[in-house]
Amino acid sequence: MSNCKQVFIATLVLALSVGAFAQDAKTAAAPASTGKSGYHQVAKWDVGGEGGWDYLTFDPAGKRLFISRGTHVMVLDGDSGKIAGDIADTAGVHGIAIAQDLGKGFTSNGRDNSVTIFDLKTLKPIDKVSVTPAVNPDAIMYEPNTKRVFTFNGRSKDATVIDAVTGKVLGTVAIGGKPEFAVADGTGTVFANDEDKAEVDVIDAKAMTIKSRWPLSTEAQKCESPSGLALDNKNHRLFAVCGNKVMVVMNAQNGKVVKTVPTGDGTDAASFDPGTMNVFASNGEGTMTVVHEDSPDAYSLVENVPTMPRARTMTLDPQTHKAYLVTAQFGPAPAATAENPRPRPAMVPNSFTVLVYGK
Numbered sequence: 001m002s003n004c005k006q007v008f009i010a011t012l013v014l015a016l017s018v019g020a021f022a023q024d025a026k027t028a029a030a031p032a033s034t035g036k037s038g039y040h041q042v043a044k045w046d047v048g049g050e051g052g053w054d055y056l057t058f059d060p061a062g063k064r065l066f067i068s069r070g071t072h073v074m075v076l077d078g079d080s081g082k083i084a085g086d087i088a089d090t091a092g093v094h095g096i097a098i099a100q101d102l103g104k105g106f107t108s109n110g111r112d113n114s115v116t117i118f119d120l121k122t123l124k125p126i127d128k129v130s131v132t133p134a135v136n137p138d139a140i141m142y143e144p145n146t147k148r149v150f151t152f153n154g155r156s157k158d159a160t161v162i163d164a165v166t167g168k169v170l171g172t173v174a175i176g177g178k179p180e181f182a183v184a185d186g187t188g189t190v191f192a193n194d195e196d197k198a199e200v201d202v203i204d205a206k207a208m209t210i211k212s213r214w215p216l217s218t219e220a221q222k223c224e225s226p227s228g229l230a231l232d233n234k235n236h237r238l239f240a241v242c243g244n245k246v247m248v249v250m251n252a253q254n255g256k257v258v259k260t261v262p263t264g265d266g267t268d269a270a271s272f273d274p275g276t277m278n279v280f281a282s283n284g285e286g287t288m289t290v291v292h293e294d295s296p297d298a299y300s301l302v303e304n305v306p307t308m309p310r311a312r313t314m315t316l317d318p319q320t321h322k323a324y325l326v327t328a329q330f331g332p333a334p335a336a337t338a339e340n341p342r343p344r345p346a347m348v349p350n351s352f353t354v355l356v357y358g359k
Contacts, residue, residue: 037278037290037303038359042322045081048350049074053326055095055139055269058315059105062120065315065324065354066096066105073107075123078317078324081354085123090116095140097149099164106164108137108151115140115151115160117167127167131160134172139181143205145188150205152179152192159192161208171208175201181269183231183238191252193226193240200229200238200250214255216240216248221260223248228270230279235296241267241281247291249299259299263289268312273321278302282325284312288357307355322358 034040051070058065063078073087073096092111099105104126107116113135117127131137137151142164149162152175159173159182177196182203184190190203194213202212216223225243232239236252241263247270249259266284273280279299281289287304288311294300311327329351334343 034359035303035305037305039288039290039303039305039323039357040359041307041355042358043081043354043356045076045354045356046351047074047076047081047083047354048352051352052347053313053328053352054093055313056315056324056326057096057098058317058324059098059100059120060317060319061100063317066098067326067354068093068095068107069352076354081356087116087118087123087125089125089128092136094138097140097142099142099144099147099149101144102147102164104164106140106142106149106162108140110136110138110154113137115149115162129162129167129169131162131169134158134160139179139192141182141184141190143184143188143190144186145184146205148205150182150190150192150203152182154178157196159203161205173203173208173210175210180227181229183229185231185233185252191229191231191238193229195225195227198223198226198242200226200240200255202255212255214250216242216250216257218257218260221246221248221257223260227268228281230270230272232272232274232277232279232293232296234274235293237293237296239270239272239279239291241270243267247279247281247289258297261289261291261299261301264304266312269314271314271316271323273316273318275318276321280314280316280323282307282312282314282323284310286311288314288323288325305357307357308353311355320358322356325355325357326353327355328352 056067065076067074075085097106134153135155138154139152177194180193182192223242228241230239238250263281264283264287277293279291286309290302311325329348330345333345
């Protein structure tokens with residue numbers, strides 16, 4: 001992303017933040033100005049704390065927001081932004097899966113190749129399950145029909161299947177490429193993005209095998225490095241966001257690409273809201289793409305809502321229709337060296353922020 005574009009986005013975000021006021025030093029209401037989608041920043045929670053971030057998950061029943069923070073999981077009240085708890089000892093945590101019917105949660109700990117199982121009410125750990133020989137569990141999801149948890153392991157390019165009731169490892173699904181985010185249809189089918197092959201892998205959750213591999217690229221539009229994935233279960237539509245600023249809409253029954261829609265740059269996550277029929281993509285450039293599903297085969301790009309730079313992961317509250325994104329401030333990158341030719345800038349301490357968008 002160019003320096004001019006970064007300055008423009010930062011200026012726009014600053015303008016949107018003028019007039020915000022603090023609520024117990026953690027919550028701030030956003031300005032009322034809105035674009036075509038009606039979405040605007042309704043709160044900004046400067047929660048600080050240690051660690052970077054990856055996936056975040058909203059628990060609608062408990063009204064809590066779970067955020068991976070590198071070595072621990074931060075849990076916030078979904079209404080106030082106040083810290084509701086913390087799950088420690090999750091080295092290299094990437095994602096959080098919720099099994100509301102079992103009263104359990106699960107974290108994928110990429111650094112020590114494990115899954116932490118915790119009590120959903122108390123947040124206290126119940127067990128830690130090793131996924132070795134799998135390496136770097138990244139995305140994680142719960143499949144309710146089989147009551148199984150799937151971790152998608154980036155370095156070993158496979159998926160580990162765990163019995164959510166007993167905590168026992170049941171088997172491994174060979175993906176072949178680097179798996180990214182995954183979703184389930186509730187009937188025993190899991191859909192997972194394969195970043196290396198730019199395809200959706202269709203997994204039989206009970207048999208622990210891949211039934212189909214559906215390419216996301218067409219002659220008209222290429223999909224590069226798909227990451228986020230969302231599902232409209234009623235209309236059988238998958239929404240995969242790709243690294244080349246495109247969202248691919250796919251028929252979840254036969255793998256046919258139905259439509260492609262442009263997104264912002266640096267997309268990493270996708271969400272679908274069945275209550276509004278809106279599809280979202282969170283973009284690292286500092287925008288949130290809003291796409292409306294007019295019908296199962298027709299989609300309209302509504303708006304790229306200004307957010308903040310690096311806010312590229314998100315989750316939704318399906319009841320309030322609010323979107324949660326996270327980001328932080330970063331200092332300048334250090335000088336390049338032969339050992340580190342592309343150094344990353346350091347995160348400013350205690351600058352971690354949750355952005356809440358609604359209508």
